[in-house]
Amino acid sequence: MRIRRHRRWMAPVVAAAAIGLALTGCTGDIAEQDAADVDCGPYEEYGTFEDKAVTVAGTILDLEADRLMEAWADFETCTGIEVDYQGSSEFEAQIAVLAEGGNAPDVGIVPQPGLLARLATGGWLIPASEAVEANVDEWWSEDWKQYGTHDGTFYAAPLMASIKGYVWYSPAEFEEKGYEIPKTLDELNDLSATIAGEGEHKPWCVGLESGDATGWPGTDWVEDYMLRLHGPDVYDQWVTHGIPFNDPQVAEAFDAVGEVLKSEDMVNGGIGNVSTQVTEAFQTAGLPILDGECSLHHQASFYETFWNPEGGDEVTVASDGDVFGFLLPPVNADDPLSVTGGGEFPVAFRDAEEVEAFRAFLSSDTWANNRVSLGGVISANTGVDPENASSELLTQSIEILQDPETTFRFDGSDLMPGAVGADSFWKGIVAWVTGGETQQVLDTIESSWPAQ
Amino acid sequence: MTTADLLGKLLQVVMGLAVFAAVVGLLIFFIDKAPKKGRDYWQLTFFLLPAMLFIAVGLVYPAIRTSLLAFQDPSGDWTLANFVWTFTQPAAIRTLINTIIWVLLVPTISTAIGLAYAVFIDKSRGERYYKVILFMPIAISFVGAGVIWRFVYEYRGGDRDQIGLLNAMVVAAGGEPVQWLQTDPINTFLLIVVMIWIQTGFAMVLLSAAIKGVPTEQIEAAQLDGTNGWQRFLNVTVPGIRGALVVVLTTISIATLKVFDIVRTMTAGNFNTSVIANEMYTQAFRASEVGRGSALALILFVLVLPIVIYNVNVLRKQREIR
Numbered sequence: 001m002r003i004r005r006h007r008r009w010m011a012p013v014v015a016a017a018a019i020g021l022a023l024t025g026c027t028g029d030i031a032e033q034d035a036a037d038v039d040c041g042p043y044e045e046y047g048t049f050e051d052k053a054v055t056v057a058g059t060i061l062d063l064e065a066d067r068l069m070e071a072w073a074d075f076e077t078c079t080g081i082e083v084d085y086q087g088s089s090e091f092e093a094q095i096a097v098l099a100e101g102g103n104a105p106d107v108g109i110v111p112q113p114g115l116l117a118r119l120a121t122g123g124w125l126i127p128a129s130e131a132v133e134a135n136v137d138e139w140w141s142e143d144w145k146q147y148g149t150h151d152g153t154f155y156a157a158p159l160m161a162s163i164k165g166y167v168w169y170s171p172a173e174f175e176e177k178g179y180e181i182p183k184t185l186d187e188l189n190d191l192s193a194t195i196a197g198e199g200e201h202k203p204w205c206v207g208l209e210s211g212d213a214t215g216w217p218g219t220d221w222v223e224d225y226m227l228r229l230h231g232p233d234v235y236d237q238w239v240t241h242g243i244p245f246n247d248p249q250v251a252e253a254f255d256a257v258g259e260v261l262k263s264e265d266m267v268n269g270g271i272g273n274v275s276t277q278v279t280e281a282f283q284t285a286g287l288p289i290l291d292g293e294c295s296l297h298h299q300a301s302f303y304e305t306f307w308n309p310e311g312g313d314e315v316t317v318a319s320d321g322d323v324f325g326f327l328l329p330p331v332n333a334d335d336p337l338s339v340t341g342g343g344e345f346p347v348a349f350r351d352a353e354e355v356e357a358f359r360a361f362l363s364s365d366t367w368a369n370n371r372v373s374l375g376g377v378i379s380a381n382t383g384v385d386p387e388n389a390s391s392e393l394l395t396q397s398i399e400i401l402q403d404p405e406t407t408f409r410f411d412g413s414d415l416m417p418g419a420v421g422a423d424s425f426w427k428g429i430v431a432w433v434t435g436g437e438t439q440q441v442l443d444t445i446e447s448s449w450p451a452q
Numbered sequence: 453m454t455t456a457d458l459l460g461k462l463l464q465v466v467m468g469l470a471v472f473a474a475v476v477g478l479l480i481f482f483i484d485k486a487p488k489k490g491r492d493y494w495q496l497t498f499f500l501l502p503a504m505l506f507i508a509v510g511l512v513y514p515a516i517r518t519s520l521l522a523f524q525d526p527s528g529d530w531t532l533a534n535f536v537w538t539f540t541q542p543a544a545i546r547t548l549i550n551t552i553i554w555v556l557l558v559p560t561i562s563t564a565i566g567l568a569y570a571v572f573i574d575k576s577r578g579e580r581y582y583k584v585i586l587f588m589p590i591a592i593s594f595v596g597a598g599v600i601w602r603f604v605y606e607y608r609g610g611d612r613d614q615i616g617l618l619n620a621m622v623v624a625a626g627g628e629p630v631q632w633l634q635t636d637p638i639n640t641f642l643l644i645v646v647m648i649w650i651q652t653g654f655a656m657v658l659l660s661a662a663i664k665g666v667p668t669e670q671i672e673a674a675q676l677d678g679t680n681g682w683q684r685f686l687n688v689t690v691p692g693i694r695g696a697l698v699v700v701l702t703t704i705s706i707a708t709l710k711v712f713d714i715v716r717t718m719t720a721g722n723f724n725t726s727v728i729a730n731e732m733y734t735q736a737f738r739a740s741e742v743g744r745g746s747a748l749a750l751i752l753f754v755l756v757l758p759i760v761i762y763n764v765n766v767l768r769k770q771r772e773i774r
Contacts, residue, residue: 093738094737097737211720212720212721212734271612273609275631276607276631278722279607279609280609417739418739422738423735427543430723444542450526450741
């Protein structure tokens, strides 16, 4: 009896001890970085703090998140502010709920101006401090500042950027077959027709599958054509509902895209017929170019990292390498350069000195250069040295963004209300590619636009 | 995370448990000390209080708030626009139709298969093992099942090797691969198969237990009357397990009305496969149309309510008979 009772106590104690020991294996005792090793000169203006922490949340994950944290590591060491980042793919769905419940992080890295507007309307955002605004006035174009502004109040500076509308190709194939990089949309169509006519393979490869966001790569196509066919003013009216979604000008852009996406002669190189676009993941859709089964692939500058799906640098991205990209050309060769793109905005939910110091740092050229040097991304910050970028394509992208002559427009679906930009536009693209009539699809999207 | 962090967290857990034990202990202590007069009343109040509190905070308050939100536009004005949207938009109507298809097919088919299986393996050798086989999918989460079945239906274009089981079989038989999950309307039915696969085991286990509860005397009496197997099943067994059948049917109906995980992981509601629960999430959180999401939640609630009431009624009647 005595022994039995004894055992009854022993089991949980032993189990707890074992679990405790096992869990210590999960911990890594990281030594604090020594401030003496860091040149704190550029960080002096942000001051020093004692025991202050800033929590940050966003959609950025894995390797990109590691680089993000590395880019502000020196800031933490020099100012004494501890920055705690949490990435989640559900961030966009949850941030408004968290904000409403008063549980938002100090800083949220919002990837869509539309979401920023919604959070601002809810009254949860802290306007940007003077230091942030001064940085933006100094380093960014007026266009970019507008995307961080809602109802005349400036809330956040842009963080990073990407350029949409690149057409990826194989420089070797182009040289071998004597193809020229097209300078107008007509030339691009001629090139597609030539490749299709030669009959070796279909010219374009397209992938629209992206889990619950399936269809979004198609919205980038339409946005690029809207901006090039009708110019920035009509584009702005389109995204702000100044013209209805089923306007003839929008239909024209859809039909121009349809020349490729809805044509059995044009897609889907190396993958199958037109309907395979909705089953092919956007991450892998460009890869048939490497096997010579497809010649052209439309995707943003960030696709650079997808060419080596296993990591490493087997596939070189360069104008004399395995793949490279050209910007989707304008209607006329001498039209001003117009590009669509994306970016993130660190908005603040807590009014505190350390939060604003952190945000001021994020809007500075110091941070932008730090982050761009680590590779994979670009920034529209004019203080960035394009040579810091990790590749020829990204250097070129930064130069495009910094050029005052460039007309930049934000990805339209990110500016539209969520019901359209994150739902019916995507679904509309899927329905349209799989056989829907243009007008009918546009009418459906138009009717989903929330009444204001 | 450092060892110090870990120790801190462990300490927090221990502290939490200790506080919980202390509160419960105190509660019981005070109930014990309650005045003799009306002691039952005091005890009842005290024991019900925590549960009531949680229900009020976690169920009643959100339910009322959701109902109010369903009748508001984003700026907070009263409107019926959310319901107009639900019953006029082609995409939203399709969502309602799909939900009806789901709730008609899943409970009936999984109960029918579960019942047939239970009858056939009844009193057979190795009954236990047959049961385990069919019961296993229950242990798999809906998300897990969705991921597994998405691979089964996977499609590869062109001449590439099919990695999906179903298409591999089609190709081996000399056919053309099909985009199962992208082809409307077959995709909805293929999703329904997944739900049936999960729920049949549940139906089988409950019905099998009920069949064993049917008195042998009744079966033997029927046998003496010269009935065949089918007649015995229809006129003796089925009436004998009516209560269990109702419970199984209603439980699966409610689970089906709420289905979200399978649709979300397999098609995310694309290609006309969306159902109310999935659309509710999409509208409320991704499209930031809280009103539309709440309206869908309210519709779902109204649909589930009669089933719950019916279920409770049947159970109460049975208790009265006993």
